[in-house]
Structure formats: C-alpha cells, structure tokens
Amino acid sequence: MDGSGARPPGAADLTACDREPIHLLGTLQPHGFLLALSEPDLRIVQASANVPDLPGRPAGSVHGASLRTAFPEAEAVLAHYLSQAQPLEGAAFLTTLALGGGEGVRSYDLAAHRVGDLVVLEFEEVASETASAQSLDALYPRLNAFVEGLHAAGSVAELCALLASDIRHITGFDRALVYRFDRDWHGTVVAEDGNGVLPSYLDLRFPASDIPAQARELYRRNRLRIIPDAGYEPVPIIPSHAPSTGAALDLSQAVLRSVSPVHVEYMRNMGTMASMSVSILVDGALWGLISCHNKAPHRVPLQARNACDFLTRIFALQLAARERGALAEQRIRLGAIQARLLAYMAEEEHFIDGLLNHPEDVLALVDAAGAAVVTAEGCRLLGATPAASEVRGIHEWVSGQPVGEGLFVTDSLGEDYPAARAFADRASGLLAISISQKYASYVLWFRPEVVQTVSWGGNPSKPATADPDGGPDRLHPRKSFETWKETVQGRSLPWSGPEVDAAKDLRSAVLGIVLRRAEELAALSEELQRSNKELEAFSYSVSHDLRAPFRHIVGYSELLRSREGANLTETGRRYVDTIADAALSAGKLVDNLLNFSQMGRNSLNRVSGDMNQLVEEVRRKTLRDVPSGRAIRWQVGSLGRVYADPVMLRLVIENLLSNAVKYTRDRPEALIDIGREPDRDGEAVFYVRDNGVGFDMAYVGKLFGVFQRLHRVEDFEGTGIGLANVRRIVERHGGRTWAEGALGRGATFHFTLPLREGAR
Structure with a gap:
C-alpha cells in the first residue's frame, strides 16, 4: 500500500461513498419546491428552480421577496411555527395549503425546519388521488390494531413481522423490510412482507458499504425519507450557496432532499423505482430501518408517512422495553451467580480457591465453555480450554495488551492473536480480567468457534466498481443482489453487555478482597514483627543469662570430682557425673537457642x-x-x-x-x-x-x-x-x-x- 495515500490511475476509491456530502448536493426531488428564508423579515434568499408560477406571482419574482409578498398563504402558519419551541431535529409538518386558482389549484403539504440562521420551508405536492384513502380517519383502525398486536407479540421476531406487514399495507409498496444493523453496521433483513412483485430478501445480509457512515447519520437525524421516482431529474437550488455565508444549503432535515446518484443507481440495480425508509431508533441510536420498495414509481401521502413514523416509534418503544427487560433478567441471573462466588471466596483462606472449587458457577457467570485462573502460583484450568502451555501463551500476550479497566474482550481471538487459530475450536472468544494491580494475574474465559453460513444479498467483497469514463471518484454500486453465501470461521458467539459487566464486577470484588486481605496481612505482619522482636530479645536475654550458671554447675562439678572424688561413694560420683552431663547438655541447648534467636536479627x-x-x-x-x-x-x-x-x-x-x-x-x-x-x-x-x-x-x-x-x-x-x-x-x-x-x-x-x- 502506498503510504502517500495516492491511488494508481483508474483505481476506484471504495471509500468515496463515505466521503460524499449527500446533505450538500444542492438539489431536490421534483415532487415539491423549497424556499430558504432569512429572519426576521422572512425574506427569500434561496429557492428551488421549480417554484411554480401563480396568478400575479411569477416564479422569477420570488428571489429577494418577503414570504408575505410571495406566499401570503404560508406566512401566518410559519409565523406561528416560529413562535413555538421547534424540534431539535427533523422537519415539522405545518398544514396543507392550496395554491393557485380555478382549475390550476394545487394542494401542498407544508413543512419547516431551521438550518443555522435560515428557515427552510418545503412545499410537497399532495397526490390527490390517494389522499382521501390515507386520511387519519381511514388509518386509525389499522393503527389501533397494530398497537394491540404489539402487546400480543411473543418475541422480537413477531414484533418485526407485524411492523413490516402494517407498514406495507399503509403505504401500498410492493415490499417492506425490517433491516437490523449489527455491530459492524452490516444489515440483516429480519422481517419482510411483500406481494410477490419483487424478490424476497428475508434473512439476507447486506454489507455496511451499502449504507455508508454519513448516510447512517442522516437516517439517525431525519427519521423518514421517500423517493417516489428513481428516474427523477434533480431540481437545483438557486443560488447554490447562501449569499450571507457563501455555504451550500444543508439539506439534512429536508423532506424533499435529493439523493446520491450512487443510491439512485443502486435502486435501479435492485429493480425498484420507488423507495421509502423509516429509521428505528432505540435510546437515540440507530437500531435498524424499515425499508420499502416498489417496482414502479409510487407516491405515499404525508398522512400515511406520518402514520408509518408513528408506528415505528411505538415499535421502537416496545422493542427497547423488551430488550431492557431481557437484559435486566440476565443481569439478575448473573448477579445471583456472582453473589455465590463472592460467598465462596469469603469462606476460603485463599480466596482463589473459592473460584477453583466451583467451576460451574465460574463458567456460568459469563456463559463460557472454559476458564483459566493464571497467577504467580500456577495455571488452573476449568472446563473446555486450550492446553496449559497455550493458555500461558494467551496470558503472556494479554498481559502485554493495553487493557482498559483491567478487561480484554474479543469474539475473534485469532484475528488479534494469530497463534489462537490453532485452537479456535476451544478459544475463538476470550474475556479476560486482571485480578491484581501488582502482578499479571488473570481470570480468562473461553468460548469455542461457531461456524456460520451467512447469506449475503450479493457478493459483499464487491460493493462498488469504478466508472472508467467518470474518473476515479465516480463509483457504480454492484449490479448483482443474488444470494451469495459465505462461511464465517474463527468467531465465537459475542459476549453480551451484562456478561462483560458481570466480569467487571467480579474483578472489582476480587480486587476489594485482595486489598482488604493485604491490609489485614499488613496489620498482622506489623504485630508479628513486634512480637518476634520481643521474643527474640527475651530469648537472647534468657539464653545469655543462663550460660553463666550452667558453666558454674559444670565447673564446680569438675572440681568436686577431681578434688573430692576420693571421698565420694560410687553413688556420689555417679550423681556428680549426671550433674555435669546435664549441665553440659543444658548449656549446649542454651547456645543453640541463642543462635536461633540471633538468626532473625542478623x-x-x-x-x-x-x-x-x-x-x-x-x-x-x-x-x-x-x-x-x-x-x-x-x-x-x-x-x-x-x-x-x-x-x-x-x-x-x-x-x-x-x-x-x-x-x-x-x-x-x-x-x-x-x-x-x-x-x-x-x-x-x-x-x-x-x-x-x-x-x-x-x-x-x-x-x-x-x-x-x-x-x-x-x-x-x-x-x-x-x-x-x-x-x-x-x-x-x-x-x-x-x-x-x-x-x-x-x-x-x-x-x-x-x-x-x-x-x-
């Protein structure tokens, strides 16, 4: 790879989609028009090129005019909107206006939002032939049935299926998909409802490159987007840059925002000419999308789109509640296991034995197949693990990693530590906690490899191709969406948030036990040192003071034997010998005791x-x-x-x-x-x-x-x-x-x- 970042001539930069400023394209879809107004006089500073001619108000006269002059019908409605607290993100629907006169009257749904110091006003033309069928009164029975169905659904899969069905019937699209993102931003179709006109994509996975990062951010900020006709001609905004700032108008929140040419081509390659997406946000994060498609151009009235947004929000609340409930149940269950382990450790003289003697709970704490406790004293294995030498290799490698919060977690150990590929069947997943702040002591949990066959909607390794005539930055999306199967190896089941938290909590508890034991041992050590010094001093004093009396006993016994021995009976001489031997033995004992007491002092x-x-x-x-x-x-x-x-x-x-x-x-x-x-x-x-x-x-x-x-x-x-x-x-x-x-x-x-x- 060239370190300069330059590409050879003709090579495609497949990250160009990620850098495309899709919120600054400067064009609109043609099923409506847009005005950008400056405050406080609401003067029109930018307008789309398709502003209609109205009786007495030619389109060419709107630039520089006030909203009251150019569109008096909208002035009062917008003034009321500006006097209220506006939503932080997304355009707000204001009303439906009729513009023109006689047979030329057209109805428009009016929406507004702020962009910096400008107010953006959008007029989306109402499709009169479908408006009555999609009124709120007509939609209410289905909305009510949907809410009832959410409570009856027994699983997240049933929730998703219900949402796909209702969204398709409200909108009339040929196909409605519920599309969920994974941690790598690949998307999987988890539910689908269709009329058979378009092929089924259920259970197919689509690569993250299909929805690049800045598009995902727009989905998060602007929950609903529709493309009625992929064959549209983009309508430019005039002038392209705001006169006051010289910047292109940010259309992130715009209902009529044009889309990337790459995305339009992507739709055509999928065989769809109309689409609508509704973002599924859980706790403010993008969980997934409702993605609707139609083989032919298709308009969906604003009332129906608002109903879809409403349904999706209710679905997201129910989804969040269920996921939180499942997580809470898991945390309670793991908390009970952790409490037992702490009790076991508290009962043992060496707290690690509390883990080693209860392997079932150690493994159940994080749903692992095997575990190892590696300390300075050795390596102990529990359950299905690599060999001890392989575990020591993992331990040495983990000890050298930058471990945040004393924890390391991966479900693809072989990618980070290539030597682990040799025992992927026992340790493709690793969750490790450091249980000492001084020594490289760890508890390691292992999960085996789970081989999966993933069905992709087309080959994920070929997301885009370069246009040989359009320059290196002009990309074409892939043309094939036929099922492409891939076998994924070297990965375990991912570690869940509660499991990781349980491991963190165990680490905190162990460190607390270690610290408490260290404090107790320090206090005991001080007491022992004091006692030992007193005993040594006492032993030295006693031993030193006893040496002289024993020498005297031995000396006088010898004198008695040498000088008075002739006057002693045999029994008396035997008594003297016994006294001398006992005194010698006692003296030797005192000498040894003195040496022993000095041993701790030297x-x-x-x-x-x-x-x-x-x-x-x-x-x-x-x-x-x-x-x-x-x-x-x-x-x-x-x-x-x-x-x-x-x-x-x-x-x-x-x-x-x-x-x-x-x-x-x-x-x-x-x-x-x-x-x-x-x-x-x-x-x-x-x-x-x-x-x-x-x-x-x-x-x-x-x-x-x-x-x-x-x-x-x-x-x-x-x-x-x-x-x-x-x-x-x-x-x-x-x-x-x-x-x-x-x-x-x-x-x-x-x-x-x-x-x-x-x-x-």
Missing part, C-alpha cells in the same frame, strides 16, 4: 556460590566426629550455584548432614544422597535423603518446630532446634522446606532457594 549477605563446594566442606567437617568403623556411602549430584548467605546456608547443610549421619548410625551401611531436582516456578529445589530410621508422617507438622523431637533423647541425642534453624534460614531467603519419610525406611528433607541471576 542481616543476609547474599552472594553467588558453588553449592557442591559448600557441601563437600561440610561433609568433611561432619566426618571428623564419625567413628572410624562406620560405613557411610555418599552420593552427591550436580548442585550448581546458588545466591544466598554462605554462613547461614552452611548452617542449613550442617544440620541436615549431621542429622542424616546421626539417624543412620544403626545401619550396616549408611546411604546419604544429596541432590538437586529440576527447577520449578523460579526456585532451585535441593534434597538430602538417607536410609535411616525415618519418622511417622502423621507428625511431620512438628518436625521443624522448636524443641520438637520425634525420637527419644536416650536413642538419639539433640536439642530439637536444628531443623527449626533450617526452616528459619530458608524462609528468610524466600524459600520453602518440607520432609517425607516412613518409619524404618529413611527420610528426605527438601528445601528451595529462589533463583537469581548467576545462580544456575
């Missing part, structure tokens, strides 16, 4: 280090206290590097290896295995495994507690603080500890350390 000095080297140093030190007769087989795998405090990490390894040596001493050959498992979730995972006495998993929760022992001190010496130190050190590094074992079958102790650069 700062971490992390560096990158070789784990195998550290383990080898600790292993050699541990072997110094092992009797020479013991058989120990060591298996040390590749442990890699870690990013940790070497002094504290050494204490972890010392405790784990000394425990492994201690609890395997009754084995003929002790087997101690030290290894590293595959990294997962950003952590390095290490283990120390032995074939010793093991432990009962029923008591695993006590294993890492202070002073907690699962074996008698008579069997295995120790203070019960070593594993507590291991857990505290690992947790201070941001890692985890756990153990597995069985009585008589050994034990395995695991610990993790967060991965950092240089620690692989």
Whole structure:
C-alpha cells in the first residue's frame, strides 16, 4: 500500500461513498419546491428552480421577496411555527395549503425546519388521488390494531413481522423490510412482507458499504425519507450557496432532499423505482430501518408517512422495553451467580480457591465453555480450554495488551492473536480480567468457534466498481443482489453487555478482597514483627543469662570430682557425673537457642556460590566426629550455584548432614544422597535423603518446630532446634522446606532457594 495515500490511475476509491456530502448536493426531488428564508423579515434568499408560477406571482419574482409578498398563504402558519419551541431535529409538518386558482389549484403539504440562521420551508405536492384513502380517519383502525398486536407479540421476531406487514399495507409498496444493523453496521433483513412483485430478501445480509457512515447519520437525524421516482431529474437550488455565508444549503432535515446518484443507481440495480425508509431508533441510536420498495414509481401521502413514523416509534418503544427487560433478567441471573462466588471466596483462606472449587458457577457467570485462573502460583484450568502451555501463551500476550479497566474482550481471538487459530475450536472468544494491580494475574474465559453460513444479498467483497469514463471518484454500486453465501470461521458467539459487566464486577470484588486481605496481612505482619522482636530479645536475654550458671554447675562439678572424688561413694560420683552431663547438655541447648534467636536479627549477605563446594566442606567437617568403623556411602549430584548467605546456608547443610549421619548410625551401611531436582516456578529445589530410621508422617507438622523431637533423647541425642534453624534460614531467603519419610525406611528433607541471576 502506498503510504502517500495516492491511488494508481483508474483505481476506484471504495471509500468515496463515505466521503460524499449527500446533505450538500444542492438539489431536490421534483415532487415539491423549497424556499430558504432569512429572519426576521422572512425574506427569500434561496429557492428551488421549480417554484411554480401563480396568478400575479411569477416564479422569477420570488428571489429577494418577503414570504408575505410571495406566499401570503404560508406566512401566518410559519409565523406561528416560529413562535413555538421547534424540534431539535427533523422537519415539522405545518398544514396543507392550496395554491393557485380555478382549475390550476394545487394542494401542498407544508413543512419547516431551521438550518443555522435560515428557515427552510418545503412545499410537497399532495397526490390527490390517494389522499382521501390515507386520511387519519381511514388509518386509525389499522393503527389501533397494530398497537394491540404489539402487546400480543411473543418475541422480537413477531414484533418485526407485524411492523413490516402494517407498514406495507399503509403505504401500498410492493415490499417492506425490517433491516437490523449489527455491530459492524452490516444489515440483516429480519422481517419482510411483500406481494410477490419483487424478490424476497428475508434473512439476507447486506454489507455496511451499502449504507455508508454519513448516510447512517442522516437516517439517525431525519427519521423518514421517500423517493417516489428513481428516474427523477434533480431540481437545483438557486443560488447554490447562501449569499450571507457563501455555504451550500444543508439539506439534512429536508423532506424533499435529493439523493446520491450512487443510491439512485443502486435502486435501479435492485429493480425498484420507488423507495421509502423509516429509521428505528432505540435510546437515540440507530437500531435498524424499515425499508420499502416498489417496482414502479409510487407516491405515499404525508398522512400515511406520518402514520408509518408513528408506528415505528411505538415499535421502537416496545422493542427497547423488551430488550431492557431481557437484559435486566440476565443481569439478575448473573448477579445471583456472582453473589455465590463472592460467598465462596469469603469462606476460603485463599480466596482463589473459592473460584477453583466451583467451576460451574465460574463458567456460568459469563456463559463460557472454559476458564483459566493464571497467577504467580500456577495455571488452573476449568472446563473446555486450550492446553496449559497455550493458555500461558494467551496470558503472556494479554498481559502485554493495553487493557482498559483491567478487561480484554474479543469474539475473534485469532484475528488479534494469530497463534489462537490453532485452537479456535476451544478459544475463538476470550474475556479476560486482571485480578491484581501488582502482578499479571488473570481470570480468562473461553468460548469455542461457531461456524456460520451467512447469506449475503450479493457478493459483499464487491460493493462498488469504478466508472472508467467518470474518473476515479465516480463509483457504480454492484449490479448483482443474488444470494451469495459465505462461511464465517474463527468467531465465537459475542459476549453480551451484562456478561462483560458481570466480569467487571467480579474483578472489582476480587480486587476489594485482595486489598482488604493485604491490609489485614499488613496489620498482622506489623504485630508479628513486634512480637518476634520481643521474643527474640527475651530469648537472647534468657539464653545469655543462663550460660553463666550452667558453666558454674559444670565447673564446680569438675572440681568436686577431681578434688573430692576420693571421698565420694560410687553413688556420689555417679550423681556428680549426671550433674555435669546435664549441665553440659543444658548449656549446649542454651547456645543453640541463642543462635536461633540471633538468626532473625542478623542481616543476609547474599552472594553467588558453588553449592557442591559448600557441601563437600561440610561433609568433611561432619566426618571428623564419625567413628572410624562406620560405613557411610555418599552420593552427591550436580548442585550448581546458588545466591544466598554462605554462613547461614552452611548452617542449613550442617544440620541436615549431621542429622542424616546421626539417624543412620544403626545401619550396616549408611546411604546419604544429596541432590538437586529440576527447577520449578523460579526456585532451585535441593534434597538430602538417607536410609535411616525415618519418622511417622502423621507428625511431620512438628518436625521443624522448636524443641520438637520425634525420637527419644536416650536413642538419639539433640536439642530439637536444628531443623527449626533450617526452616528459619530458608524462609528468610524466600524459600520453602518440607520432609517425607516412613518409619524404618529413611527420610528426605527438601528445601528451595529462589533463583537469581548467576545462580544456575
């Protein structure tokens, strides 16, 4: 594509229709005439070229004349209109006037509206042969029956069918269609009534290019438009530009406004010579159109057109009420589901479990086939979803998108994220909400592909062709309206407004829970920190103060044994030995408790280090206290590097290896295995495994507690603080500890350390 925007010679710019100033064409349809008046004297400054000659008032004399002079019949009626509050948009019908005299009398329906500082007055000639048949009195029974029928209709489809039928019978057109716009402004014929003269277009879809953007805006602003004869010769407005402003007259609200030559040709290609459209507005937005067609030229009196406008407005009110009612019912139903989910989350310690444990409600909240909850802890899948790796790819992609209000929604995921085309059968639709303002945590809902066959009224890819003789900007509409079928793939059913709102509300609720939990945890953390400091200070004080008495007990026991031992009986010497051993044990316990209390006070000095080297140093030190007769087989795998405090990490390894040596001493050959498992979730995972006495998993929760022992001190010496130190050190590094074992079958102790650069 040429970045300059230039087109090669002869190429058609298919957006030219979108830019055509159809409200400034400067011409009228010939079944009436127009005057543009300046205030306050209502002087005629512009007029259409077909102003009729009247007795004593030749058409050539109207320019520059006042309305009172040129058309005194209309002056009083218009003055009354100008004294009242005028509608914001659309022309107002004033009255029916007779102009001329004798056999030359003609009746005109008079309509007026404002354009800037001008008043536009239109005279539409009345078709006398049909006026009486379409009077208000004649139309009333059908209008009344229509209102009754609206209340009896059971669905929107029945409403549309009723409207098409009544509009056609009021207007006498060969065919009346109810045409609904979709979100892309393609239109589908959802109801039709006809007499068989023209082909049926029911259920056909027409491309958005058939009614370009500025035409849709005119439909919104001017609800009713009629073209009695597509073969008309446009009538120019003289002068073409207002003398006071130099601008062309804006005919957006004009009843007699001429139409684009492209549209006239479009009608001829459809085989219709007359048409009428009535806009269906719901809450001020263009919902669709009533589109009427006739094979031959056809006039519809103003009274009948006004009746059609009236019927359409009533229909739009009933339609809006039904759509609002359906939406309200859906919101109530989804609100009940959301309330249950919030209750489930409130009951769980980890609120996400409230979602994961109730997948039916999670899916029902937005009518999805599958869902995924992706957090830092992992990816959990619910229902029919892509594979976990594919969901992680979607999550990574969505996390990089500009997500407004923490929400992303599409019913054609493959168009935005091409990798999704490989699993369109499970995820063509995506609705995603961010449930964390700090981390890339999302709830993702999926809808499968719904393959549809769309019947178009002609090939939508060929909406217009260039005129080789008319220049690059002269287009011809397509000539074929025969059914053209297209298979639409890669799309899911669209997400409705209430479903999107339900997802937004859930996100707000989750963020509220997270914020409340964060505040509670912050307060608890402050309290725990204060308590820990007090406990550490107390432990340090007690431990420090107890060391001296225990040393004295040991010292005096030794003195008693060395100096007075000869005077002691065997029993007395045994008592002294017991006192000394107990004091030594208590002193060691106090030392360990002091180390434990200092563990939380010392700062971490992390560096990158070789784990195998550290383990080898600790292993050699541990072997110094092992009797020479013991058989120990060591298996040390590749442990890699870690990013940790070497002094504290050494204490972890010392405790784990000394425990492994201690609890395997009754084995003929002790087997101690030290290894590293595959990294997962950003952590390095290490283990120390032995074939010793093991432990009962029923008591695993006590294993890492202070002073907690699962074996008698008579069997295995120790203070019960070593594993507590291991857990505290690992947790201070941001890692985890756990153990597995069985009585008589050994034990395995695991610990993790967060991965950092240089620690692989």
